[in-house]
Structures are given as C-alpha cells and as structure tokens.
Amino acid sequence: MAMIEMKDVSKWYGPVQVLKDCSAAVNKGEVVVVCGPSGSGKSTLIKTVNGLEPFQRGDVLVNGISVGDPKTNLTRLRAQIGMVFQHFELFPHMSVVDNISLGQVRVLGRSRDEATARSMKLLERVGLTQHAAKYPGQLSGGQQQRVAIARALAMDPLAMLFDEPTSALDPEMINEVLDVMTELAREGMTMMVVTHEMGFASRVAHRVIFMDQGQIVEDDKKEDFFRTPRSERAQQFLSKILHH
C-alpha cells in the first residue's frame, strides 16, 4: 500500500515551473532517498507531502488523504507526518524536553506528564537523556538534530520527511544523526529523505529518486541506481558526488 503517492505534481513560482509532473510513490515501511543537483526541486517536492509547499496541479495522497483537496484538514494531516529540517529548527526558547512535548500537548492533547514521559523515552532512544533540561543553544549541531528527530517522532507519525538532515553538520557529527535514522528505517518507518549521503542511501534506502530541473528523472531500486543509472545526468551527478 502506498503511504505517500504523488500524481503529476506541478508547481510554479510565477512563470517559473519548479516541479514538472512529478509522480512517485512511497510504500509503507519504505525508505526513499531523493537526490539531485542544487535547485532541482528536492526540498519543494518533499514539502508538498505535508502541504508546506502548495502546488497548482496534480495531487499528493498521504495514507489515502488528498493534500490538494481544499476540504482536507491540513493541520491534522501535518501532525501525522514528521519533518526534519536542514537547520534543525528547534525552538530556542524552550528546553529540549519542552521542544519534544510542545506538539504532544498542543496538538495531540496529551497531558503534560504523559508528554514528558514520552519525551524522556525518545531522548533515551536518541541518546540524549542527560540533556533534557538544556536549551538548544547549549547543544552541538548533531545533538540538536537528534532532538529534532525525537520531536517529530513524539507525534507518532505515519511517515517521516527529512530535508538534508546532515548537510549543516560538521563531518564528525554526521554519523550520530545517520545512525538514528538508520535505526528508524530498520524499525519500519516510512521515510522520504533528501540527502547527498550516498553511503546512507546504499545501506538504508530501498529506492532512490533522482531529480533535475524540477523533474523526477530517475526512480530506481537502490541496486539499479548505483549500478546502472539510465540517465546521463544521474551518472554525472553520481560521479561528481562519489569522487567528492
């Protein structure tokens, strides 16, 4: 069953078309990596999944619910999709545990105690229990991103979206974040990950989507993508990134 289904999604900024008839599906429990050159529309594409980026044509279905339908309660839909950003976007004025509890209390209506208990469990899972009372500004980048993942998981999401979760990190912190994501994938989370970490893609992903100039140029099984990408642009991209 497709957890996320994109059907001919097109988006324009004024006269410029930034998404061109993008179609793809992510099944339940599947991990799909999205890669491509800068400006190719990767961020825009995954943000259409939770309606952060509106689109003009086509549709996206999440668990069967249409994102494009004006009657859809987008707020409720978003609560069911976790999102992790390149720059973490933790709320700097809240302690780590409050960051993770905010959505649980305000959106899911959990009691404060219930939320805190859940937050502490998640902090344990990402290895940050002893940092619960700290503020985001007191944590390293890698630690902040792990808190951001915990914050998204606290909503018990149907699927998780990652937009370049490691590209703002110092190299020595990348693995601690990728490890948490790998673990999550192993547990069967449905994930859409924009990343240039090809090591992660080859280890964890089921499929790889390659985008260029707003188009999905390639949508392959991981093995096929790394062995024999069909398009020339994907080959160029891969050789550039792998020899980097």
Place this chain on the structure above:
Amino acid sequence: MKYNWNWGIFWQLSPDGRGTYLDTLIAGLGWTLATALSAWVIALILGIIVGVVRTTPVRWLRLLGDAWVEVFRNVPLLVQMFLWFFVFPELLPASVGVWLKQLPRSAFYTAVLCLGLYTSARVAEQTRAGIQSLARGQRMAGIALGLTLPQTYRFVLLPMALRIVMPPLTSEFLNVIKNSAVALTIGLVELTASARSIQEFSFQVFEAFTAATLIYMFLNLIVVAGMRWLEKRVAIPGLIGPGQAMPQAGH
C-alpha cells in the same frame, strides 16, 4: 542676568489652593505616569496584534496592518492630538460629541487614546521586524508539527520575536513618557505643564524646569533598569545576548 535662586519655592503654597508647589509637581507627575502607562498598555496590545497581522499570509490583513502603521506613524503626534480632541468629537452625532467634550478628564482620555494609537504603530513596526528576523524555518517547523497558525505565533514566533525586540521596545517606552508632554496642548496638566504653571505663578523658571528635568531623568532610569531586569529574567541559556552567557557545546 540677575536671577533670584530660590529652591525653597517648592515648599511655598501655590495660588491654585491645592497645597505647595511641590504638590503641584507631584500631581503633574501623577498625570504623566497615568497617561504614559495607560498609553503604553494600549500600544503594546494593539502594536503586537498589528505587528503579527503584518506578517500573516492573509493579504488583506497585511494591507490593513500596513495602513495602520503608515497613518499613525507619519502624522505628527501634535496634529493627531488636536484631531482627536478638537475634530473627532465634531464628526460624531452631535449628542455624542457634546457628551464626549463634557466628560470629566476628557483631556486625559484623549491623550491616552492618541498616544496609545501613535505608539502602537511604532510597537507594530518593531514586532514585525522581530518576527521577520526569525528564520522562515521556525514558522515552518511549527506548522509542520501540526500547530495552527495562531498556535505557531503564540508558542513559537512571538516568544522569540518579543525577546529580540526588547531593547527597541525599551526606547519606545521611554518615548511614551516623553511624548506624554504633548498632552499639555489639550489642557492636561501633566509634569511639564505643572512646571510651567509654577513658573507662571512664581517666576522661578529655572527651579521649576530643573525639577521637571530631574524627574523625567529619574523615570528614564527606572524604566531602563526595569527593562534590563526583565531582559535578564527572560534570557535564554545558550544564546548570545546582552548580559547572557556564552553558548557552550554540551558533551
């Protein structure tokens, strides 16, 4: 120039029959404080609302907010004061206008309203700048979490934005106190007007205005100290700011 200094003047009875000149001064201070503080409350509430409105995705709300700021910020305060006091009651149905003009303390109410609206435009401008200085990602993170737009403002954007604009808001607070002197033009005997009345009755112009100046400076100090205290109280651990500790990467 021959001038008879007489600092004892403040203990002499004033001809207004309400006590000494010092009492006149204190009564003036009371009106200054009442006007400035009431106007400040109005300015903060309206200013934050208008500032928020100017950053929402709703176009007509944004335009309304922009218009608010342009009108109240760009017309001189003195003109606004006259408009509210002399012109506005004439625009109302006659009976309401008369009732307004005969209201006891109508100068005070007019001054509070006028100063509150005028300052709200300036607070709105600061609030807007504060919200827009936050990364666009903060808004997205709140929305992505499933918060509604009002919740995103309430729990994510405003707490940070208001902390950021605390220093400029401090100067707006100081401005409200200073600007309240304009109310003397519509007959409110606040601090400056009191000093002037002392001068008119006693001719001790230097003493009267020295005293008023010292009181204004003292109010200034209290406000600055109070805001410093508040800034420290709401400071966020790990963020650099005035009087805050350097961030430390935890390990």
